[in-house]
Amino acid sequence: MTNESTITSDSEIINQVINGEINAFESLLKKYGDFVLRIVKRHIPGNEIDDITQNAFLRIYQSLAMYKGTGDFRSWISSITVRTCYDYWRKAYKSREIPMNAITEKHQKWLEQTMSDESMRSLKDKGGKREATELLEWALGRLSPEDRMVIELVYLEGYSGKETAELLGWSVSNVKVRSFRLKRKLKSILKTALNKK
Amino acid sequence: MEPMGEKEFNNIINAFKAVHKEKESLEVSSNWQTNVMRTIRKNTIDQYQTAFFDIFQQFVWKIVPVSCALLLLLCFLMTQNSGLSDYEMAKLFINDPSDLSFISLYNG
Numbered sequence: 001m002t003n004e005s006t007i008t009s010d011s012e013i014i015n016q017v018i019n020g021e022i023n024a025f026e027s028l029l030k031k032y033g034d035f036v037l038r039i040v041k042r043h044i045p046g047n048e049i050d051d052i053t054q055n056a057f058l059r060i061y062q063s064l065a066m067y068k069g070t071g072d073f074r075s076w077i078s079s080i081t082v083r084t085c086y087d088y089w090r091k092a093y094k095s096r097e098i099p100m101n102a103i104t105e106k107h108q109k110w111l112e113q114t115m116s117d118e119s120m121r122s123l124k125d126k127g128g129k130r131e132a133t134e135l136l137e138w139a140l141g142r143l144s145p146e147d148r149m150v151i152e153l154v155y156l157e158g159y160s161g162k163e164t165a166e167l168l169g170w171s172v173s174n175v176k177v178r179s180f181r182l183k184r185k186l187k188s189i190l191k192t193a194l195n196k197k
Numbered sequence: 198m199e200p201m202g203e204k205e206f207n208n209i210i211n212a213f214k215a216v217h218k219e220k221e222s223l224e225v226s227s228n229w230q231t232n233v234m235r236t237i238r239k240n241t242i243d244q245y246q247t248a249f250f251d252i253f254q255q256f257v258w259k260i261v262p263v264s265c266a267l268l269l270l271l272c273f274l275m276t277q278n279s280g281l282s283d284y285e286m287a288k289l290f291i292n293d294p295s296d297l298s299f300i301s302l303y304n305g
Contacts, residue, residue: 057233115205132216156217
């Protein structure tokens with residue numbers, strides 16, 4: 001019942017926006033703002049979150065007329081947001097603006113500790129979290145924008161191949177083949193980090 | 198250093214999952230919502246202006262060939278008419294004795 005009424009109210013708002021009532025979009029912004037923001041925060045560096053969230057919402061606004069109203073609006077929104085994040089990385093890779101941290105002994109120590117630690121004790125202290133975040137960014141920085149998105153969606157967020165394909169607008173086989181190869185690639189990157197002098 | 202097997206790799210991935218999830222708690226300013234609405238409103242006004250300009254441009258470009266054709270026609274008519282009028286003027290002056298004398302006076 002609640003879901004049905006939500007769908008109705010969403011479609012009502014969408015119709016109002018399409019018919020030129022720009023202010024009606026504000027209620028969609030308020031309703032889905034945090035949801036979109038959370039997606040952007042997961043994929044985009046901190047200093048770019050504001051801009052990319054704005055871009056995502058502008059895209060949502062511009063594409064509203066193309067929303068058929070048959071699928072889940074939330075999934076439609078998340079797909080646009082994920083594609084906006086992917087476009088950010090494509091642009092960043094083209095202009096070579098990828099932040100790269102250097103691997104230090106601390107990172108290597110954290111990696112060694114985590115490998116043999118199932119309870120994730122290495123994340124309990126603040127330093128451990130920082131090293132993990134930096135190491136993750138370092139590893140992701142060595143991947144293409146496509147591979148980065150697949151690693152984040154499949155391995156770090158637990159989406160299935162089909163869901164990831166829908167989010168990115170790719171074929172399921174493309175995502176599955178890529179994610180299979182990526183496991184080996186990520187392993188090799190982490191081994192490089194371990195052996196780095 | 199131990200080799201990185203499936204279990205070791207999964208441990209690292211699990212730790213990465215945890216830090217990736219924690220990115221959500223990052224604090225950001227709420228200005229972006231205001232900026233979105235401002236940009237949308239501005240874009241809509243720009244769109245109206247662009248639409249008006251587009252219509253105007255379309256109209257102007259449609260008129261261009263017609264006006265060119267008209268210009269050519271006018272040029273043609275002018276050359277034709279001016280040639281005719283010179284000839285007719287001369288004919289008129291020559292046939293009219295008073296005017297002829299007037300011309301002859303001028304010619305010395």
